[in-house]
Amino acid sequence: MSDEITANSVSLPAQSSELPSGFFDMIDDLKSIVRGAHVRAQLKVNTEMIRMYREIGRTILEKQGEEHWGSKVINRIATELRTEFPGQRGFSRSNLHYMQQMARTWPEQFVQQPVGQLPWGHIIVLMGHCKAQPERDFYAERAVQHGWSRNVLEFQIQSRLHEREGSALSNFAATAPEDSDALQAMVKSPYNLDFTGLDNQAPERSLEDALVERVVLFLTELGVGFAFVGRQFPLRVGESDFRLDLLFYHYKLDRFVVIELKTGRAEPEHFGKLNFYLAVADDLIRNPERHGPTIGLLVAANHDPAVAEYALARSGSPMAVATWTGVDAEAQKALPSAEDLARVADDVLRAQTGAP
Incomplete structure (x- = not known):
């Protein structure tokens, strides 16, 4: 007998009618496991990036304090980092200033705090819109707890939710x-x-x-x-x-x-x-x-x-x-009324068409 395996001898996947009961429930469970792993991986990547940004900001602040660097040095730092890591975004001059601001705003380690679990854009909003640390902590906690988008976070800050x-x-x-x-x-x-x-x-x-x-x-x-x-x-x-x-x-x-x-x-x-x-x-x-x-x-x-x-x-x-x-x-x-706006629109239309 030949040892060659023919196509007919290969076991083909069973049809859906032959699948055991509970098969698709198990598939749903497996998909949930994969999705959960993806989410955890993304969260870990975000946490590590925020940790890196804070360390960059802290290091620059320390050197500025020791060496009395001027603001032009930040431009050179941005250029050097972008050259060394061309495929990585986030090393613009403005972002480096935000990193310094973050290091000043949260001088202690904060990865375990709510703010350490937020995306970078949310942290920029907190630094730019909140005047006091209790406010930042309040909105960071609510944003993590409720899963706010950046737009919702801005809206809640502007509406003075903490008050x-x-x-x-x-x-x-x-x-x-x-x-x-x-x-x-x-x-x-x-x-x-x-x-x-x-x-x-x-x-x-x-x-x-x-x-x-x-x-x-x-x-x-x-x-x-x-x-x-x-x-x-x-x-x-x-x-x-x-x-x-x-x-x-x-x-x-x-x-x-x-x-x-x-x-x-x-x-x-x-x-x-x-x-x-x-x-x-x-x-x-x-x-x-x-x-x-x-x-x-x-x-x-x-x-x-x-x-x-x-x-x-x-x-x-x-x-x-x-x-x-x-x-x-x-x-x-x-504010102009609907009638006022209608009259303005008519005037513009007449001017464009040459109508009297």
């Missing part, structure tokens, strides 16, 4: 002591709603329409963990029908969140109405075995802190009150 987060007046310590810290961190004041293009004089329905139309931006402003459930959510109590302005679910806290919108001042009756909504939502929407008590958030143009404290103190439901900011009314008046 607004957890600053809403609430009764969480009294009504939900076991979760009060997490609930307090969930709310902020004021909410930045200038993306709606509205001022505090707009009708409440217009504000609601604008928020729903821009729900992704609104969810970003609310914070991580919020999922949109619905607007004008119906509740039937006895013979009466009620509607919640906005209903959200916070999947990290396992609680529904009812948001009542007011474009004017928050009044005592608004707290009472929201407290009623929370009681009904707890009975009709909430599953006691899965969900914590429903949270109420009254978002108004402004409020009297003394009045709000009395209203919150007598409520048995966890509630908070926050303000919101939009486009300044005077600034909005200074």
Whole structure:
């Protein structure tokens, strides 16, 4: 018999119908293992690059201090590094200055800190937009925790999130002591709603329409963990029908969140109405075995802190009150109207076509 192996003697892969049960589940597991390894490798590469940048910056700072080098030396350093490592990016003159700034900003090892886990572009944003170290630490921690992109990081810094987060007046310590810290961190004041293009004089329905139309931006402003459930959510109590302005679910806290919108001042009756909504939502929407008590958030143009404290103190439901900011009314008046823009467009068109 010939020792030659013919094509017909080779075992071919089994058809999918002959594969053992659970085969594709195993394939999914293997793919997850590979993807996880890729992510870990990328994170390790990023960490090592940040460590290298910091060491370069620290070394240059030390030599500048010892030898009193001028700024022109940085240009030569950049040229030498680019010549030696032509395939590696990041050795521009401006980047070397950022490396020095990083070494000054974080004089101690920081690889294990949140900032050491961020991409280089995020670190540049922190150095360029935050004035104090506590601010940088705050945003670095949030960026790592929530996986912010660089654009989201810039937006949160510009909106002064570190001053607004957890600053809403609430009764969480009294009504939900076991979760009060997490609930307090969930709310902020004021909410930045200038993306709606509205001022505090707009009708409440217009504000609601604008928020729903821009729900992704609104969810970003609310914070991580919020999922949109619905607007004008119906509740039937006895013979009466009620509607919640906005209903959200916070999947990290396992609680529904009812948001009542007011474009004017928050009044005592608004707290009472929201407290009623929370009681009904707890009975009709909430599953006691899965969900914590429903949270109420009254978002108004402004409020009297003394009045709000009395209203919150007598409520048995966890509630908070926050303000919101939009486009300044005077600034909005200074902007051209749609009619003004239309007239300008007509004038330009006539000038281009020679029409009278």
